[in-house]
Amino acid sequence: MKELGESRAWLERLGFTVTDEELWIEALTHGSMGASRDYQRLEFLGDRVLGLAIAEWLYRREDASEGELAQRLNALVSRATCAAIAQEIGLPEHVRLGRQARDDGAHTSDNVLGDVLEALLGANFLESSFSATREIVHDLWEEAVSGHAGRSKHPKSALQEWAAGNRRKPPEYEVIDRSGPDHAAKFTVRVSVHKVGEVEGTGSSKQDAETEAARLFMERFG
Template sequence: MRLSAELESFEARLGYRFERPELLVRALTHGSVTTPARKDNQRLEFLGDRVLGLVMATALLEQDREAAEGQLAPRFNALVRKETCAEIAREIDLGMVLKLGRSEMLSGGRRKQALLGDAIEAVIAAVYRDGGFGAARDMILRLWGARIAEVDDDARDPKTALQEWAQARGLNPPAYVELSRSGPDHAPVFTIAARLEDGREAQASGGSKRRAEQDAAQELLTRIGQDI
């Protein structure tokens, strides 16, 4: 399979050339354009999330050999959260090569945080399956770059930040409601709603309940204009 010039340019931005280009194509294929012959990137996103987590956990341990778990956890969450993944995706113009359905394109899908965050994780998995863990690790460390060294010790995960925002305004802690679960048992996709008692809410999907809750909290924080 030969990649288009656009995808070859994207490979250059990634700093990785695929032996099996079909993996990259699948990583960039959103569910809005899937057919029986064209699979989407959800399974790759599930795998890429885990690869990213392992690389970041290892990098943080090596960077600060004296840090306690309570210090490492917020740094880790700041580096792997959907917002950060989407920032990385924007820096390499991933949105321009996403394969989206017409309705998703018209609704601004190439700029959506959730789509971009999922897609960069799928690309990580594609590199992992194509070139192994070392290739995926090297790409992640290159793309995340100085963020790893500069991550703030006070970085809070979205659920904590949302709870603090609510409590500061006299509201009860947000509720997290599972709206649906889809996909096979070995690769489930959870859709979770984060809800405030004043009626505001946001939804997100992820390969684990924890990830979906974090992303829903981040989306709700974004909507209410909070910067965590």
Template sequence: MSKQPQKSPVSVLKNALQYEFQDLELLRVALTHASALAPSETVSGSYQRLEFLGDRVLGLVIASMLHRHFPKADEGELARRFNHMVKRETCAEIAQELGIGEAMRIGLAEAQTGGRKKTALLADICESVIAAIYLDGGYDAAEEFVRRLWEPRMLSWSGPLRDAKTTLQEWAQSKSLPTPRYDVTGRAGPDHAPSFTVAVTVQGLKPGEGTGGSKRIAEQSAAEAVLRREGVWKE
């Protein structure tokens, strides 16, 4: 019996996406890292612009699902659930399930340094794929894709629901400590997709550090790091 030809990583990904592209060029660009571009090509041929759009589409779909599924949740609880659903680690986990890492178009040097398994890159390209589906099939197609992959996680998640900054402040107050102080210690990335690093200082404790696409998200991440280190949160 003859062997069946092995499917390419992109073919495997297309099946996993459960979406039929009308314009496959959108998917190709969504999967392309700048390191794979020829010298004559511009950065617009890589995933970066699509990632910017996909991040917003994902946010809208997740926010809409949360609003529908948790009618009694206050803003703080919704924000906490939202942050968990759109955070880099969640997107990277979904990217791995889909096989995005194997299907990415990346340069040799990037591949040799583990680019196909980098959490940040997997998360970014996952969002760029969302944008490609949105541009190719419209909002309904993107919503269906996000719902299928994110909704089960949304409904099964049982992590802490309080806002990290609020929780850390209340915890500090319970120990008669001053209000935690937040300081921006770094900024990286292009203007359209910045990454901030924030350190939070609680008197008598080692500072906690967090990163995010905005100062607010980085502050929450830093507060969460301290809460987990101190055993207040045990997700």
């Protein structure tokens, strides 16, 4: 764990505006430190700031359908993407953890790294502005946005990632109807995500119906 002065210099090199030191300590502090405030509230805010920054970026950058934009957004703000970027910029060395949590490897946990990175974005939003924080997002996410994250993914895979990225239970598929002769069968499948909604899709096989249901779900809720 780096000294506070080293963490401040590191943050400023990345473009963050560090004025209220207590705010930035909070953003870097894990609950295992036993401090009165940890990164969770700032992560709540930063998650929304990141989502808006990426959504606006994709809207202006790509001429894609709503479903395609949602698929890209969910991949780019996923825990895995946030954690990978956190690793690239050297965040693990600056997370403030209790000894046991660090010994247990919490400083390399995707959940912890993703949350702390979002907390830093939340802190910068409070310290500076959305536009300034958006510029940081553009710098840190440029490679990911320019790459293939969330592109041409199978609808069922996209829905699975969307549910995980939004901390929902995995989607559940249920065949609710089968009609027609064997050579021209028609299946209807319902896909549901707990506390989000459900959608029905049809196809000439169970697999096709599941795929269509997942695609329609992403268009409606993604």
